Amino acid sequence: MSDYKAGSNLEKVLKAGKFAFTGECGPPQGANITKLKEKAAHLKGCVDAVNITDNQTAVVRMSSWAASLTVLQEGVEPNFQMVCRDRNRLAAQSDVLGVYSHGIRNMLCLSGDHQKFGNHPEAKNVFDIDSIQLINVVKTMRDEGKFMNGQEIDVPPKLFIGAASNPFAEPYEFRVFRLAKKIAAGADFIQTQCIYNMVRFRDFMKRVVDMGLHEKCYILAGVTPMKSVGMAQYMAKQVPGMDVPDSLIKRLKGAPKGKAAAEGIKMAVEQIQEFKEMPGVAGVHLMAIEWEHRVREIAELAGMLPRPVV
Amino acid sequence: MSEFVPKIMAFYCSNCATSAAKVSHGMSKTMPSNVHMIHVPCTGRIETLHLLKPFEEGADGVYVAGCQHDSCQYIGGIAKAEKRVLQVKKILEQLGIDPGRIEVFSLSAALGYRFVDIAWEMTEKIRRMGPASMSVNP
Amino acid sequence: MIVAEAKPISEILTMVKGLKKVLVLGCKGCVTVCNVGGAKEAGILASSIRIAGRKEGIMVDVGEHTLERQCDPEYIEEVKDIVPSYDAVVSIACGVGPQFLSERYPGAKVFPGVNTKFMGGAVAHGIWSERCAGCGTCVIHYFGGMCPIARCSKSLMNGPCGGSSHGKCEISKDVDCIWDMIVRKAMDQGRLNDLLEFRPPKSWTTARDGGPRRMIREELVK
Ligand code: SF4
Ligand code: SF4
Numbered sequence: 001m002s003d004y005k006a007g008s009n010l011e012k013v014l015k016a017g018k019f020a021f022t023g024e025c026g027p028p029q030g031a032n033i034t035k036l037k038e039k040a041a042h043l044k045g046c047v048d049a050v051n052i053t054d055n056q057t058a059v060v061r062m063s064s065w066a067a068s069l070t071v072l073q074e075g076v077e078p079n080f081q082m083v084c085r086d087r088n089r090l091a092a093q094s095d096v097l098g099v100y101s102h103g104i105r106n107m108l109c110l111s112g113d114h115q116k117f118g119n120h121p122e123a124k125n126v127f128d129i130d131s132i133q134l135i136n137v138v139k140t141m142r143d144e145g146k147f148m149n150g151q152e153i154d155v156p157p158k159l160f161i162g163a164a165s166n167p168f169a170e171p172y173e174f175r176v177f178r179l180a181k182k183i184a185a186g187a188d189f190i191q192t193q194c195i196y197n198m199v200r201f202r203d204f205m206k207r208v209v210d211m212g213l214h215e216k217c218y219i220l221a222g223v224t225p226m227k228s229v230g231m232a233q234y235m236a237k238q239v240p241g242m243d244v245p246d247s248l249i250k251r252l253k254g255a256p257k258g259k260a261a262a263e264g265i266k267m268a269v270e271q272i273q274e275f276k277e278m279p280g281v282a283g284v285h286l287m288a289i290e291w292e293h294r295v296r297e298i299a300e301l302a303g304m305l306p307r308p309v310v
Numbered sequence: 311m312s313e314f315v316p317k318i319m320a321f322y323c324s325n326c327a328t329s330a331a332k333v334s335h336g337m338s339k340t341m342p343s344n345v346h347m348i349h350v351p352c353t354g355r356i357e358t359l360h361l362l363k364p365f366e367e368g369a370d371g372v373y374v375a376g377c378q379h380d381s382c383q384y385i386g387g388i389a390k391a392e393k394r395v396l397q398v399k400k401i402l403e404q405l406g407i408d409p410g411r412i413e414v415f416s417l418s419a420a421l422g423y424r425f426v427d428i429a430w431e432m433t434e435k436i437r438r439m440g441p442a443s444m445s446v447n448p
Numbered sequence: 449m450i451v452a453e454a455k456p457i458s459e460i461l462t463m464v465k466g467l468k469k470v471l472v473l474g475c476k477g478c479v480t481v482c483n484v485g486g487a488k489e490a491g492i493l494a495s496s497i498r499i500a501g502r503k504e505g506i507m508v509d510v511g512e513h514t515l516e517r518q519c520d521p522e523y524i525e526e527v528k529d530i531v532p533s534y535d536a537v538v539s540i541a542c543g544v545g546p547q548f549l550s551e552r553y554p555g556a557k558v559f560p561g562v563n564t565k566f567m568g569g570a571v572a573h574g575i576w577s578e579r580c581a582g583c584g585t586c587v588i589h590y591f592g593g594m595c596p597i598a599r600c601s602k603s604l605m606n607g608p609c610g611g612s613s614h615g616k617c618e619i620s621k622d623v624d625c626i627w628d629m630i631v632r633k634a635m636d637q638g639r640l641n642d643l644l645e646f647r648p649p650k651s652w653t654t655a656r657d658g659g660p661r662r663m664i665r666e667e668l669v670k
Pocket of ligand 2: 619626
């Protein structure tokens with residue numbers, strides 16, 4: 001009898017006390033999975049699990065569970081994402097059963113971006129339950145073997161439950177409490193929003209450690225390498241809840257012509273190295289969107305390879 | 311259509327616009343006869359419906375002549391009138407009628423000649439637009 | 449109150465196209481208060497329909513009438529003698545009005561003249577804002593008297609999402625993040641602990657999700 005909650009590779013790596021490394025990958029906007037397989041190949045052996053986004057930014061893509069299965073078949077462990085925007089409690093629970101039955105062992109519970117800025121702004125949203133309630137639903141299904149209505153489940157789905165945290169969103173003072181709520185609701189691991197302001201994140205982590213939250217849950221720090229000055233400026237101004245310090249933009253601007261991307265990677269690598277030493281941080285979640293082919297390079301430079309086999 | 315003479319309804323307030331009218335009269339400038347003048351105590355009292363009714367009854371253009379913003383006796387009368395004219399412009403636009411058929415002007419007692427000029431300018435502008443409605447077959 | 453906004457006149461003109469006699473029916477309830485469906489607005493809409501007809505050289509006979517309320521059969525009865533003489537009725541009450549009219553006058557063509565928006569109130573002159581989604585089981589006492597169901601874009605019950613920024617919601621700088629307000633109020637009152645408790649999933653049986661709703665008060669039924 002293993003004492004793992006779900007027995008996923010990610011859980012094993014974290015439980016063994018190794019510094020975890022997860023990646024991210026968006027399903028295709030079509031039924032063509034060639035690219036998805038290529039992305040999986042790039043990530044294979046570089047990361048412990050790969051988040052498969054669920055209609056991220058409210059843009060329609062292949063369903064996250066289907067893309068998760070493709071990635072799994074390619075030999076990469078998926079972290080299946082689910083947003084509350086698109087599913088009511090019936091659909092959410094049935095998808096949990098479905099993914100488990102096909103060998104998926106990690107799941108990330110999210111509220112989801114509002115559809116207003118997606119490609120179907122006319123859609124009706126669901127938000128039957130919120131992300132914290134969803135965490136609790138999946139935990140209850142796993143640990144008590146019960147649906148939300150209390151009915152017993154014939155073979156409960158055992159998933160390693162993840163949640164997101166944005167240390168930079170407002171109201172700032174509440175963020176650590178919201179994190180605590182997610183952990184109390186049943187989150188086993190947390191992946192944070194991408195971090196650029198290291199000073200503020202350190203402060204956040206200090207509060208996390210003071211409250212002992214890092215002992216109840218694994219916290220993976222989010223990293224997204226900047227590809228260009230334009231991307232940094234966009235993130236700074238246009239993305240709500242993102243904190244991009246001016247010094248970072250300045251540093252990117254200072255890079256020699258055509259070398260901004262290389263500088264971005266260098267900065268990400270430095271960040272990862274800093275996180276390795278930061279109290280309470282159990283790993284890094286690298287969101288290199290449409291940059292899957294550069295993950296190996298980043299992992300290598302940051303000394304994250306080879307990945308542990310537990 | 312050279313002989314088209316637009317029917318215009320003008321609302322003017324008893325303070326500034328009336329003094330202006332007097333001044334212009336003193337200057338022996340004549341008002342065009344097609345402009346039907348309605349004298350109101352303050353342009354702020356003109357309701358949206360008052361501005362629509364003339365069109366309903368066949369007017370080709372409507373305008374309001376009131377005080378300057380800082381000289382309205384009733385505080386903000388002309389500002390209210392401007393808002394209502396804007397609302398009527400929006401309604402006319404939705405009805406497929408040129409919103410330029412209704413305007414609002416601020417006058418001061420000193421600029422008497424403007425009072426008459428406006429009447430002539432509106433007449434000329436509306437004349438170029440042509441009639442606002444077709445003759446009605448009941 | 450119920451807050452509504454006028455439909456574009458062009459939409460109403462399409463509804464009444466070709467009709468000779470139209471009744472514009474206002475309501476002295478909520479829609480009068482939010483300046484969209486009272487006697488004044490009935491007059492403006494009626495006039496607009498006449499002007500539109502006149503533009504095409506057609507004389508449309510547009511009647512105007514405003515009822516005490518259109519959500520009460522007693523007042524709907526008041527127009528029983530005039531409705532049959534019109535080709536159509538444009539009700540500028542909230543969505544309830546045209547339906548009560550349609551039910552009471554099955555032979556009449558009834559059109560909605562406004563878009564019914566939400567339950568809320570005026571926060572400033574000319575500005576209205578939503579407050580309640582009519583979920584049927586009020587829970588705002590858990591949230592400092594503010595409703596995250598109606599006022600959080602995602603109806604979150606356990607705290608603000610990651611998109612909250614400078615007190616505004618991620619969907620628009622014009623939308624307040626209600627969770628920001630809930631949290632700040634709790635902090636000001638020194639009651640942040642109240643918000644740390646897990647709020648379980650809500651039962652939507654009493655909301656629209658439970659099917660069209662009805663209320664019976666036995667003591668009032670005659
Ligand atoms: S909790 Fe329900 S009833 Fe109470 S204000 Fe919100 S939507 Fe309305
Ligand atoms: S920003 Fe605030 S109001 Fe908007 S969805 Fe998030 S929590 Fe709700």
